[in-house]
Amino acid sequence: MIELRNITKTFYKKNSQVSALSNVSLIVPKGKILGVIGASGAGKSTLIRCVNLLERPTSGEVIIGGLNLTQLAPSALAKARREIGMIFQHFNLLSSRTVAGNVAFPLELSNRPGDEIKKRVAELLELVGLGDKANEYPANLSGGQKQRVAIARTLANNPRVLLCDEATSALDPATTLSILNLLKDINKRFQITILLITHEMNVVKAICDEVAIISEGKLIERGSISEVFAYPETTIAKQFIASSLHATLPAEYEQRLSATPAGKNHPVIKLEFNGHSAEASILSEASRMFQVDNNIISAQMDYTGGVKYGVMLIEVTGSKKDTQNSLEYYRSKHIEVEVLGYV
């Protein structure tokens, strides 16, 4: 449904040029959700804006539903764009119009009859759970409600594709989840293909079928959620996954932690498991083999596509030699081991 072929975008300034995208190609099949994740400045916004030609690529082709947008005349492009909805981080609602007025806006632009608009607006507001807010103004709504209005507005013309530009970045975690659930529901119900960009791996994990990682304007990794989470290849993918796992050291440990053993011989260890690592039962094995006790302080393990991955913070008690041997054993089982300090 969405195909980008060798997209390059260079911004030319007075005395310099910025290469925002180089040779990016990707495909999103009909009815699927692809998440593009990247750090600030990686090129995410430029990429998503190239899909509906809000930003014209310097070179390359954008094909939506078999139509090559890059070759269309302005009037045909305007028509094709109606099939591509977009929602933004800051909602972009018209503050002078009510909720119903905002949702009606694209229908008015398409010259639909008044009674049809009224019926469709009511239907859309019900769909996004705002049936009782039709006459409110955006200023009186919460962030989550504003995004629901924006979603209703973008669905008004029955788009086949929905582009989400950091759509949940301005929302708290609970509201983020409710908006992501709404997007997933829309995707399933209407078979709308979704391309979303985000800097949060949890967003990707919550609703995407596939993830692509962008860095310095290049797509550096791509795969199904379970593939990339269990077997990340690039350092950047590993960093994003680590940032979505929250195993934190309690404050009490943090205060007692010293950087060197200094008479304290219980190391606090961070263990990172990926699809290549042995199972978490490895702790019991190491305990039996090396006379060490492993006290789990905090852990977040996840399970996708038949493999476990995640992070664990443990305190190891045992002789210096046994402790060292147990750490070597974990490393030999493809678990990443980091000594955080000693307590």
Ligand SMILES: Nc1ncnc2c1ncn2[C@@H]1O[C@H](COP(=O)(O)OP(=O)(O)OP(=O)(O)O)[C@@H](O)[C@H]1O
């Ligand atoms: N209109 C523009 N003119 C010049 N340079 C631009 C323009 N838009 C983006 N850039 C540059 O292109 C690169 C990619 O920017 P882009 O906004 O796509 O990144 P991003 O991944 O969306 O970042 P963020 O998450 O911070 O929004 C950056 O170096 C940025 O400075």
